[in-house]
Each structure stands twice: as C-alpha cells, then as structure tokens.
Amino acid sequence: VADAPFRRLPAVHVLLAHPLLAGRPHAAEAARAELAAARDRLRLDPDAVVEIEHLAASAAAMLSAAAGAGMRPVINATGIILHTNLGRAPLAEAAALAAYHAGRAYASLELDLATGERAGRQRLVRDGICRLTGADAATAVNNCAAATVLTLRALAAGREVIVSRGQLVEIGGNYRLPDILTASGAVLREVGTTNITRPADYAGAINPRTAMILRVHTSNFRVRGFTRSVPLEDLARIGQAAGIPVVDDAGSGAAFDGAGGSADEPDVRRSLSAGADLVLFSGDKLLGGPQAGLIAGRPDHIAAIERDPLMRAFRLDKMTVAALAATLELHAAGAIASIPVVAMLTRPAAELRPRAEALAAGLNRLPGVAAEVVEATGYAGGGSTPDEPLPSVAVALTVEGESAFARRLRLGNPAVLARVHAGRVWLDLRTVFERDDAALLATVLAAAG
Numbered sequence: 001v002a003d004a005p006f007r008r009l010p011a012v013h014v015l016l017a018h019p020l021l022a023g024r025p026h027a028a029e030a031a032r033a034e035l036a037a038a039r040d041r042l043r044l045d046p047d048a049v050v051e052i053e054h055l056a057a058s059a060a061a062m063l064s065a066a067a068g069a070g071m072r073p074v075i076n077a078t079g080i081i082l083h084t085n086l087g088r089a090p091l092a093e094a095a096a097l098a099a100y101h102a103g104r105a106y107a108s109l110e111l112d113l114a115t116g117e118r119a120g121r122q123r124l125v126r127d128g129i130c131r132l133t134g135a136d137a138a139t140a141v142n143n144c145a146a147a148t149v150l151t152l153r154a155l156a157a158g159r160e161v162i163v164s165r166g167q168l169v170e171i172g173g174n175y176r177l178p179d180i181l182t183a184s185g186a187v188l189r190e191v192g193t194t195n196i197t198r199p200a201d202y203a204g205a206i207n208p209r210t211a212m213i214l215r216v217h218t219s220n221f222r223v224r225g226f227t228r229s230v231p232l233e234d235l236a237r238i239g240q241a242a243g244i245p246v247v248d249d250a251g252s253g254a255a256f257d258g259a260g261g262s263a264d265e266p267d268v269r270r271s272l273s274a275g276a277d278l279v280l281f282s283g284d285k286l287l288g289g290p291q292a293g294l295i296a297g298r299p300d301h302i303a304a305i306e307r308d309p310l311m312r313a314f315r316l317d318k319m320t321v322a323a324l325a326a327t328l329e330l331h332a333a334g335a336i337a338s339i340p341v342v343a344m345l346t347r348p349a350a351e352l353r354p355r356a357e358a359l360a361a362g363l364n365r366l367p368g369v370a371a372e373v374v375e376a377t378g379y380a381g382g383g384s385t386p387d388e389p390l391p392s393v394a395v396a397l398t399v400e401g402e403s404a405f406a407r408r409l410r411l412g413n414p415a416v417l418a419r420v421h422a423g424r425v426w427l428d429l430r431t432v433f434e435r436d437d438a439a440l441l442a443t444v445l446a447a448a449g
C-alpha cells in the first residue's frame with residue numbers, strides 16, 4: 001500500500017519508447033533521473049503530476065538543456081524575484097491552471113457563448129484592468145514594449161514626442177527608448193538635461209508638431225544629488241493647457257499598494273489620478289502575472305490604439321489571456337498573497353531562516369561541503385526598485401571549484417540557479433518556493449556527490 005503512488009509511474013523502458021526520447025543519446029540516463037525525481041515528488045505529494053507525457057517532455061528538455069537548448073523548470077536561488085532570464089514572474093497557481101486549461105482545449109477566446117456571435121478577446125481582460133487602475137478603458141498586448149510602440153504609432157506617428165533627457169532609458173536587451181520612438185515613426189524631442197528638467201522645458205518645447213508628452217519610469221537606475229524632474233501632475237497640467245496627451249510609461253513599479261509597493265515607485269492608479277491620459281505597464285513586473293503590456297486610460301486613445309493594424313501582430317494568445325485574466329481577478333479579490341511575486345516581495349527574512357537552517361544541516365552531513373546560514377540581499381529585479389535591497393537569508397557553500405559546482409547545479413534535476421559570490425556558492429531562500437526545498441537539497445547533494 002505504501003508503494004501505491006509509485007505504481008502510477010511508467011517503467012523505464014516504456015518511458016524510453018516515448019517519441020520524445022526514443023533513440024536519443026543519453027536518453028536512458030535522463031529517463032532514470034526523471035523517474036527518480038518523480039518518485040521524490042510522489043513521496044512529498046501522492047497526487048503529484050507524473051503522467052508519461054509530462055515525464056517524457058521533462059526528460060527530453062533535460063537532454064536538450066545539456067546541449068544548450070531546451071527550457072526546463074528552474075529553482076531560482078538567486079534572490080532576484082523578477083529574474084528576466086528565468087521568465088520574470090512565476091504565475092499564481094490559479095493563473096497557471098487557467099493557462100493550462102486554455103491551452104489543452106478549445107476556449108471561448110473570441111466567442112460570446114450567450115449570443116453565439118464573435119466577440120473580441122480584449123473583453124476578457126478589459127474590465128479587470130479598468131478595475132485595477134480606475135481607468136475608463138484599457139487594452140492588453142504582448143508586452144510593455146509593444147504597448148509603447150502601439151501608443152506612439154496611434155498618437156504620434158510623424159510628429160514630435162517630448163521626453164526628458166533624464167528619462168531616455170535603456171531597459172536591457174535591445175530596448176532603448178529613442179530607438180523605440182524612431183521605429184514607431186515618432187520624432188523625439190528631448191528636453192532638459194540628464195539631471196534637471198523643469199516644467200518650462202516641457203512647455204517651451206511645445207509647437208504645432210507636438211503630439212505627446214511621454215514620461216518614462218527610470219526603472220533601473222537613479223540619478224542622485226542635484227536633480228529635479230517634473231511631477232506627473234504638472235505634466236498633466238501642461239498637456240491639458242496645450243491639448244496634448246500625456247502618457248506615463250510606468251513599465252515596472254508597484255501595483256499592489258501596502259504589499260511591497262513602495263512610496264516612490266509609480267502606481268498605475270496614481271498615474272491616472274495625477275492626470276495621465278494613458279498609463280502603460282508590464283503584466284509580469286507590475287502584477288506578478290504573465291508577460292503582457294497593459295494600456296489604461298482615455299477611451300478615445302484606447303480605441304485609436306486598437307484600430308492599428310499592428311494590434312494584430314502584438315495580440316495576446318489564449319493562454320496568456322487566461323493567465324492575465326486570472327491574475328487580474330486575484331488583484332480584484334484582494335487575494336494577492338497567492339501571487340508568488342507579491343509573496344516573495346513581502347515575506348519577512350525571519351521566515352526564511354528556519355528553512356535555510358534545515359538546508360544547511362542537510363548539506364553539512366556531506367564531506368567536502370561547508371554550508372553556513374548567512375544574511376543576504378535579495379532584489380525585486382525586472383528593473384524595479386534598484387535602491388531597495390530586500391533583506392534575505394541564504395546558505396553559503398564553501399566547495400572545491402565553485403563555478404563548476406554552480407554549473408552542475410544548473411544542469412541538475414531540477415535545475416538550480418545559484419549565485420557565486422566571494423568564492424562561495426550562495427543559495428538565497430527568498431525566491432525558492434517552500435515546496436521546492438526538498439528538491440533543492442537533492443540537487444545540491446547530487447552536485448556535491
């Protein structure tokens with residue numbers, strides 16, 4: 001009877017015959033490792049997902065990952081919550097399940113079930129964004145970069161967009177604001193200087209070709225010392241007086257006040273009440289949801305954006321719509337504690353310590369490993385709150401050859417991303433799901449063994 005859950009596992013030769021694995025080099029090792037990991041999962045949770053399709057896909061991804069391809073689940077032990085290389089936000093269970101169910105079946109993506117008529121997919125997220133932001137209209141696209149491009153095309157093609165020189169940011173990758181502006185067909189009109197921009201700089205730049213005032217959240221850096229920027233309220237007043245829309249690219253920041261939202265981070269609701277005509281923000285960075293770009297604000301501007309033919313190129317697929325709608329519902333219901341990003345941002349370091357101590361105790365049993373519980377620093381990541389380190393707790397490992405050790409962790413099952421710092425391998429518990437503690441220990445033990 002104790003073996004009952006294990007009977008759900010396929011035999012090695014059955015798993016190996018799966019089309020994803022059959023005939024691949026090292027498939028037998030991968031299949032055995034996958035089955036061992038599945039047994040560990042079943043020990044913790046007799047209802048764990050161990051269907052053959054899932055195991056075969058996971059083992060195949062492990063084989064591909066060793067060759068530099070293939071996406072695998074990763075235990076994030078870096079302490080960086082919105083880790084862009086790890087896909088930013090791990091979804092809330094409700095959002096992940098919504099994507100799963102939308103993915104494996106047909107769904108009423110563009111069909112009104114009551115009337116049988118075609119209905120746009122935007123209806124599935126519009127109300128949720130409006131409720132969250134207090135806006136009268138909203139739309140959602142593939143990411144915040146796409147939201148910026150569409151907004152610039154709809155409101156400013158061939159005309160000037162005023163931006164402070166202190167806000168001409170590069171977010172990372174190829175995202176440089178001046179290039180995005182040009183690619184969207186708008187003309188950049190820079191005002192002010194790197195550190196100081198005054199209301200008169202904006203007002204003085206307005207001319208008949210001006211289409212928009214754009215404020216950009218300087219997500220990932222701070223200018224200190226002798227600095228001044230123009231508050232959104234003042235920009236709104238200047239825009240209104242001239243009949244020019246004011247758009248706030250909030251990008252990252254905080255959408256969950258009182259739960260990790262910090263005072264000097266932009267809040268989408270605050271942007272609109274300060275007078276912005278539109279606010280743009282990321283579904284992952286701001287909501288802890290799927291990658292998406294959300295646009296909220298004036299109905300006439302939203303309608304112009306939705307008329308752009310490129311809207312089709314940037315639209316959300318059914319799985320993202322499902323995950324975004326579920327995430328918005330969690331925000332509306334005040335159930336944001338079930339959103340992992342929010343939970344990780346707000347968890348007191350003291351709660352991490354017992355878990356770190358258990359991990360260190362498990363590791364110190366091994367010869368050749370010295371594990372110590374240490375204070376660490378986590379970060380929100382994703383370009384958010386660069387000045388606000390999150391006090392955290394880590395296990396620091398002294399091992400022979402820490403880079404090689406970290407590589408073995410990355411290629412472990414499950415994969416673990418650690419931080420190598422000051423000659424030690426750091427495992428920060430802030431970004432590790434408690435449900436993964438046993439698997440984390442198992443991967444580290446295997447890397448040390």
Ligand SMILES: *Cc1c(COP(=O)(O)O)cnc(C)c1O
Nearest residue numbers: 143144145217219250251252282
């Ligand atoms: C992150 C960010 C973007 C880009 O958002 P994506 O969703 O990654 O496309 C744009 N603007 C700002 C201010 C950002 O922080």
